Amino acid sequence: MSEVRWWPETQGDVFGHRIRELWTEQLGRRLDILIAGCGRGDRVAIERVDIRVTGIDEDIPVLRAAVGRRVDLDARFVGDLRDAPLLPRTFDVVHAAFLLERLRNAELVLDRLVNALRPGGLLLIRMRDRTSAYGFCDRVTPWWLRRLLWKRFAPPEAVGPLPAIYEQVASREGIHSYCLMRGLMIAEDYSGSSGPALRGRHPRLARAALRVVEHLSGQRLPAGRDEITLVIRKPQNHFARLI
Template structure:
């Protein structure tokens, strides 16, 4: 697994993979699964249709009213929402699966919704990093305070704003994603961990870094401190490819 040292580089990697799916004369069909309030990617130069699905009605309304970049907005639960099979060239899901009980059902739906040869791009926290372990072991109110005090997000926890409760189903992990790929005919095109730190004040950044290092030492290396999050680029095999 390679490390990405900046958010900008991570965005470039994702954008390049999405653009590689584009063909002339036909707009790229993109599903943002758990679209939230904003779209962080820049896809200038390609023609695409962007569909966003989210269970948070407030966040979805903000996305439609403030950003206005969705061609179609669907309020619904990714475990049960009805979307066309083999419809999308790209499915993009950024820090969503860890918040869903029954996340494997969501991945099963991705398998149905993506076209053969299409991409599923997933960003998740690594539950076996120091950061992921602390997130799993601490209550939701602590996460809200962390966002408000250390990260400086005063609206954290209010309707339409993260953080959301976390569950970390077994599939939301390095082993879980790879097992799912083997079972359902996906190829792991790329796997990355982030090596950058979240924004925060100087003392907070130093404290977070120290906690990560100490946590990794105390776990005898079982928990990683060098990365917190994972990025997967998955390709659905076509009928002509072996599973």
């Protein structure tokens, strides 16, 4: 694994900078970008870069509607991500924002995303941390209560509520172990705070609840860091494990 750049929280437009660097490395060749989990509406800021963007997401009504509203996608797929039509070594960049924590068989889907990356390509991940106070509350709250709280706490423009599965890979330890086993290089690792309830109608109440969870957990579930942001590179080295 390469030396990892650690930061306490996300510093600016990390993903956009890395995509521009990759475009420069490729001498201005068009970049093929896959947005996995495109139903949430996350976009990568990549002005003045020649790109072709494909979006995929699960077939959930609220996500299907959101995908249909996007005008920045050149191609799209909505369905079971374990069966998404992803050919090997097709994309230069895979951008997966807040996807892994809402999937079952998340490692299987992640394997398919990595397989779709060209050697030297970038895997850009943002995810909610299952070992944070926010992640804990999200995954243990019953679905009916999550739907009720979403209407009262989430920002009006947020897409959801979405499934909260949080398999082990949706944690810093889990994703680092995954990358080690697959021969992937983590170049940058950031922590941040971006939970919908913290940006919604009652952020102070949400933060107070998270501090209570942090205290009751003996500080094992931090209240101030719920997001993990990773820049991961698929190696060019042919001796690395092929996925």
